[in-house]
Each structure stands twice: as structure tokens, then as C-alpha cells.
Amino acid sequence: MVNVEEFSKRLTIVMNYYEISAASLAEKIDVQRSSISHLLSGRNKPSLEFVLKILKNFPEVELYWLLNGQGNFPKENRKEISTPTLFSSNEEKNMVKENLKPTLKNAKDNSIERIVVFYNDGTFRNYNP
Structure with missing residues (x-):
């Protein structure tokens, strides 16, 4: 509140x-x-x-x-952190996709659309496989 x-x-x-x-x-x-x-x-x-x-x-x-009142004002100058590469090759991407496929019967194309990571500072980052 x-x-x-x-x-x-x-x-x-x-x-x-x-x-x-x-x-x-x-x-x-x-x-x-x-x-x-x-x-x-x-x-x-x-x-x-x-x-x-x-x-x-x-x-x-x-x-x-x-x-x-939690945090700082003005915002601290933060260095931009580069996003680490999650996969080094298409082969690895496909391997991860295969392992993450749903095991439900009759699942209609339940592939991952996106992954959203939320950070404590209120920011977020989208990853699209």
C-alpha cells in the first residue's frame, strides 16, 4: 500500500x-x-x-x-550489460526446443513463443527462441 x-x-x-x-x-x-x-x-x-x-x-x-521509497533517485547510471548468447549454434537451439516440447497428448503446436525474465528493479527482458 x-x-x-x-x-x-x-x-x-x-x-x-x-x-x-x-x-x-x-x-x-x-x-x-x-x-x-x-x-x-x-x-x-x-x-x-x-x-x-x-x-x-x-x-x-x-x-x-x-x-x-526503495531504490534511488535519481536513478544510478548503470552500465549497459550485454545479453549473453544463450545458444552458440542452431543445433543447440533445436536441441533445447526438442527437450522443452510438451509431453501432453494432442498438444497442438505448443512451442515456446517467448521467455520473459523479470528483474527486481522492475525491468524485464524478452527472449524469442
Whole structure:
């Protein structure tokens, strides 16, 4: 559950970091000024749409930090980690596909469409075999 008072403090930190007013923030993320005022006063809880607009327009804001204070603001500069090659040859790919085929009778083309790995920082990575 989001602590409304703590959320409003973190929202104020974001506004101070970007040196913008509540009115400027409302304009930038396309919400009514009163919405910002109600959030800052602790009267209203942030909606999912509001949080997503903040994350979209302010890339230095981390989701977990904004919602519950865990993590860092601004985001740490992380070096891009290259994705390791899962398979070195088509033969290995085919071998893995064969081993992962479903064993159910009458399964209609139940091949793997994609694999999604979720990370603790809220990011994810898609792998398409």
C-alpha cells in the first residue's frame, strides 16, 4: 500500500530536482493542476495512470522509489550489460526446443513463443527462441 504522505514528499523531491512547479508538472504530464495539489496535500492517492505518466516523462525516477521509497533517485547510471548468447549454434537451439516440447497428448503446436525474465528493479527482458 502506498503511504500518501511519503508519496507526496517524494513527488516534491522530483519537482525540486527538475525545478518545476506543481502547475508545470501538471502541464508536462497532462493532468489537472488540482490533481497535483490533492496529491501533494495527501488528500488523494496516486492512480496507476498518474504514476505511469511520471515515469514516462521523468526517466530518472524509479518506480519502487516513487511508490515506497526503495531504490534511488535519481536513478544510478548503470552500465549497459550485454545479453549473453544463450545458444552458440542452431543445433543447440533445436536441441533445447526438442527437450522443452510438451509431453501432453494432442498438444497442438505448443512451442515456446517467448521467455520473459523479470528483474527486481522492475525491468524485464524478452527472449524469442
